[in-house]
Amino acid sequence: MQGEFNSGKSSVINALLGERYLKEGVVPTTNEITFLRYMDLDFGEQRCETQPDGQYICYLPAPILKEMTIVDTPGTNVILQRQQRLTEEFVPRADLLLFVLSADRPLTASEIAFLRYSQQWKKKVVFVLNKVDIYQNTRELEEALSFIKDNIQRLLNAEDVILYPVSARSALEAKLLSPSNEELPVSASHYDVSNFYKLENFLFSFLDGSTIPGMDRMRLKLETPIVIADKLISACETLVTQDYRYAKQDLSAVNDVVNGVNDFAMNMETESLSWRRQTLSLIETTTSRVVEQVEATLRVSNFDIIASYVFNGEKHTTPATSRIQNDIIGPSVLAAQSILEEYGKWLGSKNTQQGRLYKDSLEKRWPLLVSENSLMNFETYELLTKVDQSGSQVIENFNRSAASKSFEQEFREMFVETFGQLGVAGLSASLLTSVLPTTLEDLLALGLCSAGGYLAVLNFPNRRQSVIDKVKKRGDTLAYELEEAMKKDFTEAIENLDTFVRVISKPYQDQVQNRLNRLVVMQEELSNIERKLRTLQIEIQNLNVS
Structure with a gap:
């Protein structure tokens, strides 16, 4: 009452x-x-x-x-x-x-x-x-x-x-x-x-069960457990739906950590580009200096070098070649190795820092799984610092001594092929054209030259340009190989980070997914119970008919 x-x-x-x-x-x-x-x-x-x-x-x-x-x-x-x-x-x-x-x-x-x-x-x-x-x-x-x-x-x-x-x-x-x-x-x-x-x-x-009010009482009494069950089912469905929503949010959070590697890679790509530009600039500068040295060496006015190659057949390295090897290529190789070494350290440091951030983020959100994740083997953590140093390998494979000898050989071949058939008089007259200050004097000197000398001098700039083109091509080739190697190092570093994140995220993903699976089963069971309650409710309501 x-x-x-x-x-x-x-x-x-x-x-x-x-x-x-x-x-x-x-x-x-x-x-x-x-x-x-x-x-x-x-x-x-x-x-x-x-x-x-x-x-x-x-x-x-x-x-x-x-x-x-x-x-x-x-x-x-x-x-x-x-x-x-x-x-x-x-x-x-x-x-x-x-x-x-x-x-x-x-x-x-x-x-x-x-x-x-x-x-x-x-x-x-x-x-x-x-x-x-x-x-x-x-x-x-x-x-x-x-x-x-x-x-x-x-x-x-x-x-x-x-x-x-x-x-x-x-x-x-x-x-x-x-x-x-x-x-x-x-x-x-x-x-x-x-x-x-x-x-x-x-x-x-x-x-009295034999009266209409009595039948109502019986029906209401039988329906009471159903009504209570409905309330309980409704409350359970609310909790399960809420828990399912939270589980989906957790799964999304884990996936965001995994997918966050892509965003990190995009930011890293910008910084990696500046490292590649630094090395390409070094190669470009080195190539330009070598070209300048080639141009300074391959001149008709360098009578002593020409004579040495044409008549004396000396096999020793010329001062120009030594300068290219020791003063230009050598320091540049050391500088490139230093840049690439720092580049490798930068990749490893960034990966380690980001990997720890991801790991801390997961552990903070799901502290109960920290002990399970702590059992990961050393190889998993080693992924963060692993860099293959492909760029450094390219520089190590670049033999500066062989490059200098190649220049030396090209110098010798150029001079011998250009002036080797002229003799002393023809060579002297031909070389004279390069040092006379006026056009009239050049013409007089050319008049003294043989037809062969004239043609030799006329073809000399083309041969020199051929050597310069080879230098530039080698520089371009080295730049391409080095850039591709640095890209490879970057890609492998990002892949290693991605592998690390997927490994540390898997226990959390598995737990959340299992939780979602259980909640789906619970939702199905609640739906089945609700259908059975509706059937039972109809049967109780039909008691008034009989």
Whole structure:
């Protein structure tokens, strides 16, 4: 039985019991949920006890308790939250809610709130308007009844509202005047008392399974576990859906760490490009210096070098070749090796730093898996610092001595092939053209030259350009090989980081994926249970048909 305190709940119960067993008053008199049960005692006696589970039970000799257990609950407007919680927890267990309203303040805010709460359990509610003896006439009573019914239908979306207007005190007094205490005396036939008699008849009919109200009771009683199961299923589905969403977020977070290597690679590519440009600039500068030295050496005016190659056939290295090897190529090779060594350290350092960031990120989000990940072997961590140094290998394979000898050979071949057939006079006349300051003098000198000398001098610039083109081609080839090697080092470093991240991420991915798989199974199981509940609910509803 439910209602606000001072609505007359205790009075209604006493009227049902036919004796003043419960205290009545204008202050809250029910502090706990009280179970009223039958026990064969002397009339007027009672025995109350508190059960280990906190329930307060009173055993009374009232005959009506042979048919039912009456539960008196704290008022809907009680102050203590504990009492409110106890009341709300008990509602799902009740077969019928007898809701007592007070004629002097029907449908208060707390009553409406409680009624809305109870509707989720689809309980049968019978309203008792108590203290109707305060109304002056029938018209006031009818207005009150109409007001209450209309508001209950509107607020609770209910079609039929069962409402009994009574005066519990008058009904109790009438019962106390009846020695048998079984039915109201004829003298108590006024409206509010007779309606209390109708209320009692409804309650007994509700308990009788052969009546329509009794069938409703059976159906509601059978549906109660289903309604409770629905609530539990709904709560489980909410939790599972929420957990599934969190698991998807976790999986996305792990994948973001794995995919973050791509973003890191794009940022690293920009820095790697500056390293490659540095080495290419060094090769370009070195090539330019070699070209300048070649141009300075391959001149017709260098009579001593030409004569040495053409007539003396000397096999020793010339000063020009030594300068190319020792002053240009040698220092450049050392500089390139230094750059490439730093480049390798840079790749390893960046990988190590980024790998630790990824690892720390995973461990911070899922600290329970730290011990499992700590068992990774040394080879996994070694991936972060592993750099093949392909660029350094290209420089090491570049033989500066062989390059210098190649230049020496090309110088010798050029001079011998150009001037080897002229002889001393022809060579001297030919070389003269390169040192005469005026065009007229050049023409006079050419006049002294043989036709062969003239042609030799005429072809000399083309041969020199051929040597220069070879130098540039070698420089371009070296630059290409070095750039490709540095790209390879970069790609392998990123692949190693990617492998490392995938290895350390796998336990987290596996755990989250397994969690998702379990949640999917749980969702399917909940759906199956829900379908079975719907089938069972239909079967229960069909009980009214048979």
